[in-house]
Amino acid sequence: MLEVSRLRKTFETDGQRALGRGRRTVNDVAQVFAVNDVSFTVEEGEMFTLLGPSGCGKTTTLRSIAGLETPDSGSIALDGRALFSRQAGKKKGAVNVAVNKRGLGMVFQSYAIWPHMSVFDNVAFPLRVAPRGRRVGEAEVKRRVTKVLETMELAAYADRHATKLSGGQQQRLALARAIVIEPPLLLLDEPLSNLDAKLRESLRYELKRLQRELGITSIYVTHDQTEALALSSKVAVMQAGQVAQLGTPREIYQRPLTKFVAEFIGTANFLDGTVRARSGQDFAVETANGVLTLTADADVTVGSAALASIRPESVQISVERPTDARNVWSGVVTTRAFLGEAMDHIVSVGQHEINVRSGPEISIEPGTPVYIRFDPSKLSLVPMS
């Protein structure tokens, strides 16, 4: 449906650099590779998320799709129609469809609702100012706006001034305004970030329900991994202008391909070692505490240094030695913390401090010798760098 291919965007930034003892300055012009060779495909009906830390290039990618930013090169096509296309260094043959001709729905962090208009008029606005070919009569405007307001549970507020809504209602209004034009693609840039934690969580599920019910193909930008995992059908984790990993939330969480992805998506235990044997996807990794066996889709060769990573909830802890002796280490509990629905133990094994998360019924006194076991199917392997 949406195809983004080899997208690049650089920005020039200038700053002042002090020379010597800070007396003289020169103007520096530095190039920032905001988006550096990014490619991905979004399928029909998908909620596709661009996830990454601040400055990784997710907003620039989204703005390029919207037409608010002109990339240096690459292509963006929607349903086979080129929205943007330009070969590096060539202006000839370039395509760049104007923002209002792309017909996309957008909701940004600072949702600009019209304060002087009623809720109804806010939602009707994009229909009333649509390009001539797509403009509809007032009766159709009324029908569509009423339907969208009902879907967003805002029908009761139709005549109210937009500013007289709560934060969550204003956010829903911004969404209503974006979807009323029935866009083929909805672009959402951190739309929940101005809301408090509780409202954010409830709107997150509402957004997911809506997205599924209406089947709107959407691209969502966030730096919040929980939000990304909860909402998305596909996630592209971005790092320094590039896609570090693309996959389903489960793949990204359970099978991170790099240390960056494993660290960014929640807490992980990293066990460093050397790959001693490999047969297809089965690996044996020698660590300071013994050999770990695991099955992973990893690109690491025998003899190379690697990191096995595992989530705290995939490590089992017991006072008795487990019957399956594979991947069992013995250590001592150093800390435990009760988290309500879960229990965390930190287990010291040689130089490693292993984070273990279990059900709240397991509670082991600090100082107790224990066994921990790493499930071979839950360990993933990433290169050392």
Ligand SMILES: Nc1ncnc2c1ncn2[C@@H]1O[C@H](COP(=O)(O)OP(=O)(O)OP(=O)(O)O)[C@@H](O)[C@H]1O
């Ligand atoms: N107009 C601009 N001029 C110069 N540099 C820019 C401009 N816009 C973005 N950048 C730089 O490009 C890089 C990517 O920025 P971008 O806003 O896409 O990141 P982001 O991942 O969306 O970050 P955030 O979550 O903080 O919004 C950053 O280094 C940023 O400083």
